Amino acid sequence: MKTKTILISAMALLLAAASIAPASAQRRQMQMTDEQKYLDAMHRNITSDKLFGYVEQLSDSTLEGRLAGSPGMAKAVNIVENYFKEWGLKPAGDNGSYIQEFPHPCVEVFPGSTMEILFPVYGQKRKDTVWISKSYPWADGWFAGGMTGNGDITAEIVYAGFGVTAPELGYDDYAGIDVRGKIVLVEGETPNTSRNDDTLRMWYDHTLHQTKLNNAVAHGAVGLLYLWVPGPNAPYNEGFVYAHVTDTVVNDIFRGTGRTYAETVKKIYETKKPQSFHTGKKAHIRMNATYNPDATGKNIVGIVEGSDPVLKNEYVIISAHLDHLGMIPYHIAGANDNNASSAALLGAAEALAKSQVKPKRTVVFLSLDGEEAGLTGSTYYTTHPLFPKEKVKAVINLEQVGAGEMLSASYPYNFPDLPKYTEQANDRYIHRILFQRESRYVTRPRTDGVVFMKAGYPVLDIRAAGGGYYHHPKDNPSSINPEILQSATEWLYWTAIMIADE
Ligand SMILES: [Zn+2]
Structure with missing residues (x-):
């Protein structure tokens, strides 16, 4: 009888302590400025360790190099979709799902x-x-x-x-x-x-x-x-x-x-x-x-809804291709191209989904299929847009953000104001060497970003520079620099917030 009383009072104490902790944390949150809340979400959710974990997960040989239309790619799609679900991103694909599906014949x-x-x-x-x-x-x-x-x-x-x-x-x-x-x-x-x-x-x-x-x-x-x-x-x-x-x-x-x-x-x-x-x-x-002539491609689309009742109908799209080369006939991981970018997209998605403050405009996370197969996912999206083009304030496309130690961005010549956001974000929070250049996109497009540029979108096509391997088995997790990956993710996060909040 006595033991039971002691137990009960100990539990009561524990419960009381537990209810105090969130209250004080909540108070701290309430005293924070919006900027501090964004920083808080960033530091909790964007860590080099976590980002590198995503790269490793997507580089696994059981995903068979993520060829658009292949069974290995279906596994990669599943992974990203499950993270979106877990973090509470709203689905924005076909029929209330996260997926935008399209025909995509493939060769294994x-x-x-x-x-x-x-x-x-x-x-x-x-x-x-x-x-x-x-x-x-x-x-x-x-x-x-x-x-x-x-x-x-x-x-x-x-x-x-x-x-x-x-x-x-x-x-x-x-x-x-x-x-x-x-x-x-x-x-x-x-x-x-x-x-x-x-x-x-x-x-x-x-x-x-x-x-x-x-x-x-x-x-x-x-x-x-x-x-x-x-x-x-x-x-x-x-x-x-x-x-x-x-x-x-x-x-x-x-x-x-x-x-x-x-x-x-x-x-x-x-x-x-x-x-x-x-x-x-x-x-x-x-x-x-x-x-396989009947295979399909799958873009994955999840959103963090804007907090402003009017501006939430405007959009900032963050895109990165998830696919790679498949087995040719052996595995190439594509850790930098483009799992690093998928990791950055996931890092920013989790941080924004869990942030106590949300940007005024809606942020769209668009994981693209078929880039390596001829930019098919971005081409399908631009011809079958899920959000009105004139309401899209920016598309931030990521390519190979996991190697080297510098950052770079290109933007269409007809949107000369765009690089100010990337520059401000870098100057204020990141402090990496940054190269920016205007693009007239007249050569063969090499990125999904250029597909969006050609379709008339305001695009920031961002990447890391100064290292890495390309379409070679050496593009595996051991060639990833987790520090630049974290910098690129934080840079993406702040650039998106600045545009979505302005
Ligand atoms: Zn790529």
């Missing part, structure tokens, strides 16, 4: 895909020629093509420069060569070296991977070696196989031809004349791939 590439070069060793007679095969290490020599067809081919390699056929510009890499049944070796971009806006526009279509691959197919080639970083940003052509190669492989292909690769490209740039030729080497490309 599997191990068993290989690429090797065959070199001739000539005998006395032509029929005595023996072909020696050389294989190269994955990543440092080759990657599977992201949208390759399934197949196994061995054919002669024809060097076709930039793979461009541009009669309107008087330039054709395929003139005078026959590539029917052959494998072409081409590289990215075009022979144009001018940075003049009008000239860039004239060559624009020929810079696209889509144009190059379709051009090779149109000329009857059966396969392609592409000197360019890997990615699924390409058209699917049934049975047409291709692989990305590095300059190690290209230099080998040029061996014994009396030319070098470096001199040949230089000659094209200087003369604006193609230098295509039959290399006398063969390639054996085997791609173990399946095409």
Whole structure:
């Protein structure tokens, strides 16, 4: 009986203490200025440790490199969606869900895909020629093509420069060569070296991977070696196989031809004349791939509603792509590209969702799909907007914010006031070296931010600078600098608040 009384009074004391603590915390909160409340939410929720945890979670190999439309990407979507749910963000996708879904065919590439070069060793007679095969290490020599067809081919390699056929510009890499049944070796971009806006526009279509691959197919080639970083940003052509190669492989292909690769490209740039030729080497490309025409892409959309009854109908959108390259045919984590940015988006989302004070305007968290597959998620959003475009005060898009030690932002030339927010946020709270530049976005778009710029949105396309790897297995969590990731997240957080509260 006595023991019970003591227990009860001890519990009463505990309860009393418990009810005092939140009251004093609440009082402290009430005495805080709005700025202090934002700072409080930032320090509680945006820590380098937590952000790095998101990067690791999204970089896990069970997510299979997060290819748009693939089962691995579905797992990544689930992770982000669950965080939005847990923190109480309001869903703003299709039919009251967090998801904006759209058609997104994809190719899954599997191990068993290989690429090797065959070199001739000539005998006395032509029929005595023996072909020696050389294989190269994955990543440092080759990657599977992201949208390759399934197949196994061995054919002669024809060097076709930039793979461009541009009669309107008087330039054709395929003139005078026959590539029917052959494998072409081409590289990215075009022979144009001018940075003049009008000239860039004239060559624009020929810079696209889509144009190059379709051009090779149109000329009857059966396969392609592409000197360019890997990615699924390409058209699917049934049975047409291709692989990305590095300059190690290209230099080998040029061996014994009396030319070098470096001199040949230089000659094209200087003369604006193609230098295509039959290399006398063969390639054996085997791609173990399946095409899924019915796959779908998924943008994830959650909001923190504005606190002002009128201004809450205006928006600041924070976007970052969640997808990456998939298995080509092995895993690339894409820790910096773009899990660091997804982590920053999540960090800012949690802090704002839990902050005691909310910005006047609504902040939209938009996790995009399909950037690597040709900016498909941002393109779908801009053509199927979920918020009225004229009510969007800014889109802050994040790319690769997890490596290096500096910050950078680009903004459209027709919105010259935008960089003042990023500058103020950095000057006041972050203190990193910051580069800002105006963009006229006339070259091939490399970020979702540029897609929004082209659609007429006021965009801050932000990234970290000074380190990191790109589309390579070394872009894994060990290359992430958690300090710059935290800085970039805090910078994003304050930039968004400044615009949303003004
Ligand atoms: Zn990216």
